[in-house]
Amino acid sequence: MNLSVENISFTYPGGAEALRGVTLDIASGEAVAIVGENGAGKTTLVKHLNGLLKPTRGRVIVGEWDTREHTVAKMAARVGFVFQNPDDQIIERTVGDEVAFGPRQLGQSAPDALANATAALEMVELAAESGTHPYDLTAPQRKLMTLASVLAMRTPVVIFDEPTMGQDARGVALIGNIIETLKSEDRTVIIITHDIDFCADHFERVVAMADGRVLADGPAADVLAQADLLATTNVEPPQLIRLAQALGLPGAPLSTDGFIASLRRRDGTR
């Protein structure tokens, strides 16, 4: 499902202008990471993709639908959204019901909703907690649960706001695997993250935002290598690119293998 953000601006009621002319086209099956300083407008932008916010100027098209003409409930069938703070979206009294809530709202039959919920809980390794009250989970587990509740809706577009926040190495790896699975199913994945190394691991395209505008948009290796540009929005390149640049190595390695290849190239020419 294609997403098209057409020169949108947005001003919060009585507040500042949070978006100032953002244009972005995201094709079906793309994996896009949005980075940028606190207050750059990242969350405001993605809230436009599922219609939670409607642009003050410009328009957002989600697979032919103009978000201004459709309710959030209807948009939910197309765009799943995992909030930054899991406690902003918990409704039910058990983990199993919570994860089945979304699919049921979309009109899935009870058995289908249950099957999708069970599969999603298995993906986040919480199947054993199905009968637990959401607030008896630890905060990182609650975050994984809200991720499952969006996965269970099987939407063509999935948006994660800071998915790795508070996760340990195992949780980060788990979320990385989920993103790779979604990509392999040709679903569109969009994340907001300050975790630049995570971004380098899983996202082919990076959008850097500052002050309500798009600062840079392109392949991860191009955008994440521009240290000076990223610094203007309080972002630093990933560890391996910083190291490669400190060493004057060719290229912008995103992975250990890429770094080793750069190293061989330099050492080979010595």
Next chain:
Amino acid sequence: MIRLDRVSYSYPRATSPALNDLSVDIPAGQFCAVIGANGAGKSTLCSALAGFVPHFYRGRLTGTVEVAGIDIAASSLAELAGTVGLVFSNPFNQITGARFSVRDEVAFGLENMGVPRAEMETRIDYILQFAGLAGLAERPPFALSGGQQQRLAIASVLVMRPRVLVLDEPTSQLDPVGSREVFTVLRDLAATDEATVVLAEQKLEWVAAFADRVLVLHEGRLVADGLPGDILASPDLQRYGLEPTRYTRAARAAQAAGLRPEGDTLPVTLEQAAEFFA
């Protein structure tokens, strides 16, 4: 400054202890990082240093937790508040909800401490400037973005100038430059003996670059204690559910590929890695 002697603790109704026979001494002015997988006991340790364990959470605490000469179990949260500052990982749990502006939120702790008004104003102005919140001073705290709320939570604690600062993943919502600024301030506070700092953190790159000492918790036990360079480059790290920094991983890969000799000390920071690969 901080002394734990055979400390064990179980939350009410828990079947296994969250802290299991922990003994450690942290001298004044040290910047000490606590790392471990989720559930290892990091947050519980932070809560114990601030007295929330056992005074708020109840449960069963054995052994001794002593902070700045105060026995935690024998003292009250009110007595501890002037000595120990705790920054929670989720700012939502920290912000009082009783104040209508960022400025008043920061004033809350100082008012409770009875700081004179003129001094209070100076300290608040300084800390709001430092936290990048000066322009947002009149906003309602919950109207701030996640990252701004986190900076407010840190500012509200720093403004009280506690001798012991305990922070539980304080920069999880901050952008990288904002995180670096916070860690720099923490290091400077420790280096100038203004505060003793205990930091629970998942991002090992920051731990490597800023901490004086690293404690590793695993299933409630202290399983390693040493210098960041030794602990973070140790082959044991992954056994405790932790991933080494990309610098260490790249160095190991280079050794495995025969590009660098085995046995060289592995880097854990950018500077060390630049030297390793030079």
